[in-house]
Amino acid sequence: MLARRTTRVSTSPTMKVGVEADRLRRQGKDVVELGAGEPDFATPDHVKAAAIAAIDANFTKYTANAGITDLRAAIVAFYRRLYGIELTEAEVIVSAGGKQALYNPALAIIDAGDEVITHAPGWPTLREQIKLADATPVIVRAHADAGFALTAQPFIDAMSPRTRAVIVNSPCNPTGALMSEAEMALLADACAARGIWVLLDLCYEQLIYEPTPHNLPRVLFERMRDRTVIAGSASKTYAMTGWRCGWTVAAPSVIAACNAIQSHATSNVCSITQRATVAALGGPQACVGEMLGEYRARRDMIWALLTADPRIRCVKPSGAFYLFIDIGDLLSPDGIRTSTEFAERLLEEQYVALTGGEAFDAPGFLRISYATSVEQLQEGARRFHAFVASLDAAGSASAAASR
Numbered sequence: 421m422l423a424r425r426t427t428r429v430s431t432s433p434t435m436k437v438g439v440e441a442d443r444l445r446r447q448g449k450d451v452v453e454l455g456a457g458e459p460d461f462a463t464p465d466h467v468k469a470a471a472i473a474a475i476d477a478n479f480t481k482y483t484a485n486a487g488i489t490d491l492r493a494a495i496v497a498f499y500r501r502l503y504g505i506e507l508t509e510a511e512v513i514v515s516a517g518g519k520q521a522l523y524n525p526a527l528a529i530i531d532a533g534d535e536v537i538t539h540a541p542g543w544p545t546l547r548e549q550i551k552l553a554d555a556t557p558v559i560v561r562a563h564a565d566a567g568f569a570l571t572a573q574p575f576i577d578a579m580s581p582r583t584r585a586v587i588v589n590s591p592c593n594p595t596g597a598l599m600s601e602a603e604m605a606l607l608a609d610a611c612a613a614r615g616i617w618v619l620l621d622l623c624y625e626q627l628i629y630e631p632t633p634h635n636l637p638r639v640l641f642e643r644m645r646d647r648t649v650i651a652g653s654a655s656k657t658y659a660m661t662g663w664r665c666g667w668t669v670a671a672p673s674v675i676a677a678c679n680a681i682q683s684h685a686t687s688n689v690c691s692i693t694q695r696a697t698v699a700a701l702g703g704p705q706a707c708v709g710e711m712l713g714e715y716r717a718r719r720d721m722i723w724a725l726l727t728a729d730p731r732i733r734c735v736k737p738s739g740a741f742y743l744f745i746d747i748g749d750l751l752s753p754d755g756i757r758t759s760t761e762f763a764e765r766l767l768e769e770q771y772v773a774l775t776g777g778e779a780f781d782a783p784g785f786l787r788i789s790y791a792t793s794v795e796q797l798q799e800g801a802r803r804f805h806a807f808v809a810s811l812d813a814a815g816s817a818s819a820a821a822s823r
């Protein structure tokens with residue numbers, strides 16, 4: 421009865437974990453939440469103040485569809501500050517989060533029947549948006565033994581005459597891995613030679629822990645500015661997930677197409693959110709460094725706590741706020757068989773919510789969000805090890821019984 425499109429697309433598996441955790445919480449269970457892909461920090465005070473001032477000034481009406489001039493100017497200034505790139509406002513549109521900032525250009529540049537290459541492990545929305553645009557996702561793999569580093573060659577090997585675009589997410593959700601500037605240069609050269617678009621998801625661009633050259637916009641702009649599309653977001657950097665503000669940077673013709681699509685779908689981003697995001701991007705940036713420092717300390721702590729068991733393997737991630745751990749050694753045909761089953765049992769038995777690797781097209785792994793308090797992380801690790809110990813005990817009991 422429903423459109424065929426609905427049979428191709430699945431709901432966000434990362435959100436499903438949250439729903440189940442909520443159900444248990446409502447039953448009074450003390451759930452440790454390591455599933456959520458969002459900062460636990462409050463939105464910075466100066467950002468909230470800008471929103472309150474917007475309401476008080478009755479800045480509560482429709483705005484220009486592509487975003488208020490002040491915000492587009494703030495995004496232009498942000499690109500100048502972070503990447504040394506000069507944009508015009510015609511190259512920027514403000515959308516409802518990174519999600520819409522990726523979806524509008526996907527609809528604008530991908531045709532039915534095209535192939536679009538993206539990577540696994542990867543954020544499921546990228547794959548689903550390709551399907552919603554009636555195209556075929558072609559998945560290339562990054563490997564755990566190389567820290568999931570994103571390299572150009574697998575993308576190049578996967579290119580065919582039907583390839584319309586490649587989509588890269590760096591830092592990557594769920595692995596925290598990056599694509600280096602050199603690899604992006606190789607990829608961009610290959611794409612430019614073949615007339616293939618590059619869509620770059622930079623929603624975690626300010627969450628990189630060690631000083632690492634990561635000026636991917638410049639690399640792309642120097643090689644193929646007219647076929648580059650970049651998505652950014654206030655959600656993760658400024659702890660603003662609920663405000664729904666992201667942006668797309670691309671050639672004016674792409675932005676004009678995004679503008680047309682958005683004008684018939686959602687229109688402008690909430691006027692109050694836009695004023696808040698002007699304050700986030702243009703105001704004091706100390707909060708960004710403070711949150712990053714806190715995430716770094718949490719990353720180091722949870723990584724050390726979990727990898728104390730040598731069966732839990734994980735390269736310390738370079739960015740974002742997730743550990744993507746290999747639990748292959750804890751799975752077995754006669755015990756827990758999949759990482760999703762592991763995550764379900766861990767939630768049922770120890771009330772720890774995290775996400776099975778299958779959600780990111782990477783069976784055998786678990787994603788742990790460390791965007792939560794040190795206490796929750798310590799408690800989560802304690803319960804995780806208790807769960808593994810219970811599996812070990814059950815394993816030895818059944819081995820003894822079969823002897």
Ligand SMILES: Cc1ncc(COP(=O)(O)O)c(C=O)c1O
Pocket residue numbers: 457516517518519520543589592593621623652653654655656661665666
């Ligand atoms: C890789 C990646 N890109 C983009 C987004 C979009 O976030 P938002 O729509 O909140 O800006 C997310 C959110 O989880 C993400 O993980």
